[in-house]
Amino acid sequence: KNEVEQSPQNLTAQEGEFITINCSYSVGISALHWLQQHPGGGIVSLFMLSSGKKKHGRLIATINIQEKHSSLHITASHPRDSAVYICAAPYSGGGADGLTFGKGTHLIIQP
Amino acid sequence: KAGVTQTPRYLIKTRGQQVTLSCSPISGHRSVSWYQQTPGQGLQFLFEYFSETQRNKGNFPGRFSGRQFSNSRSEMNVSTLELGDSALYLCASSLMGPAETQYFGPGTRLLVL
Numbered sequence: 001k002n003e004v005e006q007s008p009q010n011l012t013a014q015e016g017e018f019i020t021i022n023c024s025y026s027v028g029i030s031a032l033h034w035l036q037q038h039p040g041g042g043i044v045s046l047f048m049l050s051s052g053k054k055k056h057g058r059l060i061a062t063i064n065i066q067e068k069h070s071s072l073h074i075t076a077s078h079p080r081d082s083a084v085y086i087c088a089a090p091y092s093g094g095g096a097d098g099l100t101f102g103k104g105t106h107l108i109i110q111p
Numbered sequence: 112k113a114g115v116t117q118t119p120r121y122l123i124k125t126r127g128q129q130v131t132l133s134c135s136p137i138s139g140h141r142s143v144s145w146y147q148q149t150p151g152q153g154l155q156f157l158f159e160y161f162s163e164t165q166r167n168k169g170n171f172p173g174r175f176s177g178r179q180f181s182n183s184r185s186e187m188n189v190s191t192l193e194l195g196d197s198a199l200y201l202c203a204s205s206l207m208g209p210a211e212t213q214y215f216g217p218g219t220r221l222l223v224l
Contacts, residue, residue: 001170030210041148041199043215090210091156091167098144098156098167099209 002027002089006102014110019074021105023087026068033088033099034061034072043086046072077109113138115204115216123222129190132219136183136204143185144209145177148199148218157200159209160185166208189221197223 003026013019025032034047047054047061049070054061058077063070074081084106088099116135124130136143145157156169160179177187183204189196199220203213 033213035213035215041201041218041220043201043203045212045214048210048212086154088154091169098159098169099146099154099213100156101154103153 002029002091002100004087004089004100004102006085006087006105008105009103010106010108012108012110013077015078017077017109019077019081019107019109021072021085021087021107023070023072023102024068025070025087025089027089028065028068029089031090032063032070034070035086035088037084037086037104039083046085074107079109079111082107082109115202115214117200117202117216117219119219120217121220121222123224124192125224126192126194128192129188130192130221131186131188132200132202132221134185134187134202134204134216136185136202137214140204140206140214141183142205142208142211143179143183144203144205144213145185145187146201146203147171148201149195149197154201157187161208192223194223197221 031050037043058075060073084104086104088101142161144159148154158168163179174190179185199218201218203215205211
């Protein structure tokens, strides 16, 4: 079973700061997911990536397959970015697997 | 295109009862995965269905079961409820499986008393 670890668990920052959340996993994977969960429970998929880097607005996700590590960056952070960010990888690495999740990073952006 | 819907949104049951939760995926999506979220364990994979077949199952007891219908709608059932089954149950759909972008439903919040 893939073990997924995230850091930090909690992060409080000021508006405008550059944010980095890290994720490492133990088993080679076909793709890694970054998810965002707001209070109330709804989960939105931010990125799914298998190599390199993806960018969407102020969000950037990178992955290093050899090092089994991924990062999520938020540029020019804003209070509306406050949420829980979760990375997820296939259960045993394969494409048909369910996902195994990190514990999440609770991000608070203060105005 | 309508998103993933889950019913009911909230449910209160007592120990020993059983419960059935429903998930309607995005039209055209054939894969439905179910997850349990608790404060202690976080998000955990329950099972995944594709074209009415269970392809994968997480590490949960046999009290947790599911099925998928020909229209891709899925149900999960929990029998003999325990207090520890109180959780947010989420389903997610995709075209072919969990290696693709997952579209999550709003979840069903189950409270077992």
